[in-house]
Amino acid sequence: MTPTGTLTRPQPAPRTETPRESSGLTALGPEGTALLRLLDDTFEGWGTAAGAHAMTMPPLLPAADLARLDYYTNFPHQAVVAANLDLSRAADPTTLCCDTGCFPGEALQPASLGLPSASCYGVYLDHQGRAVAAETLVTVVGWCFRKEERYEGLRRQLGFRMREIVALGSREHADRHLADFTEKITAFAEALDLPLRREAACDPFYDKGSSKAVLQRLVPVKHEFLYEDLAIASVNTHRNFFGDRCGITVDGTGEPAATSCVAFGLERWLSALTRRHGDWEAARRAVLRARSAV
Structure with a gap:
């Protein structure tokens, strides 16, 4: 008990990282693998219940296509x-x-x-040159890769899995998608007894001096959900950036599609849940309870 009488939650015993973990290459045992699958099934289920089509994107993408999306201009430090x-x-x-x-x-x-550093890039490239319905939803899970200054267990990895639910179509649809899933994530975290902090963040989709970049500073295009200091989920609007760059239009109007996405870093959720609840089994039970409550 703490001095105030509040029950403290058990924390996993600290351990030294293995050479693979310190290089961003962390293996999961049977319990961790089962919990990751349970979480991914939960998030994918949210997407399909909302009408999303489940798809599988390739693990690598042409560098020329990513360059066309300004990936190497905006994120050279992670490439x-x-x-x-x-x-x-x-x-x-x-x-x-x-x-x-x-x-x-x-x-x-x-x-x-x-x-790619995020699963959604493959979705936009797969839809390039196509017209989509005004309320299109796609869900994917994929391996993502980011060069970091340092790696730390399940918190920061060179290669990790990301589940995303992506909206393409009208601006109203893209905005509603983020509002709906912001409520979903908030309710799920409360049911998990996992205190999350929602903070505005920034993705540099526009030239720093452009009018759209100024608008982004006034109206953030990204919000992250953090456990302690770690972002484990985010909601992101890209307005018509990917619609323009990939030639994705809205069926019936011909206007560039607006896009938005909801992203879950699966290994980061594992880290947050085991830190909060103490071990794999307690975390699994918490997820099962929360799934039935949300």
């Missing part, structure tokens, strides 16, 4: 790319990484594939 070995550079390229653990740049072909 991760993939390159093939250049077999013409050495008789046995497999020996090149023995001393350093890395293949040198001269042993690689130009990197033409990007590893």
Whole structure:
């Protein structure tokens, strides 16, 4: 008990990170895997109940397409790319990484594939050049990759899974999507006894000096839900940015589609739930109770 008589929640015993974890590469055992699947099933169910079509996006995307979406301009510090070995550079390229653990740049072909930092990029590229219904919803889960200054267990990883529910169509539909899921996330967190803090954030979808960038500072396009200092979910509006860049139009009007998305970092939810409830089993029970209450 604390001095005020409030029951303190157990916290997992601290442990030293393994070399893989400190490199952003964390494995999940059976209990963690089961909880991750339970959470993802919950969030996907929210999407399909709202009318979302479940889709699967490729794990890599053409770097040229991501560049067209200003990804490497806006997020160069997070970018991760993939390159093939250049077999013409050495008789046995497999020996090149023995001393350093890395293949040198001269042993690689130009990197033409990007590893996306969010699941929704694949959705916009898949819909490019198409007309969509005014109230289109898509849900996807995918591996995402971000270069971080440091990695920390399940909190910050090089590769992690993100469930997203994406709205495409009219501006009213995109705005309503975020309002509905803001209420859903808030109610779920309350049922989980997981105190979340909602804060405005910023994604640089527009040139810093443009009128749209000024509008973004006045009317934030992104809100994050934080447990302690960690963002575990977000709601994001892009207005017609991706509609313009990908040539996605609204069926019947021909106007560029507005888009918005709701994102859940699954491993980050695992970290928050086990910190709050003490262990995998207690966290699993909390999720099952909350699912039935929301």
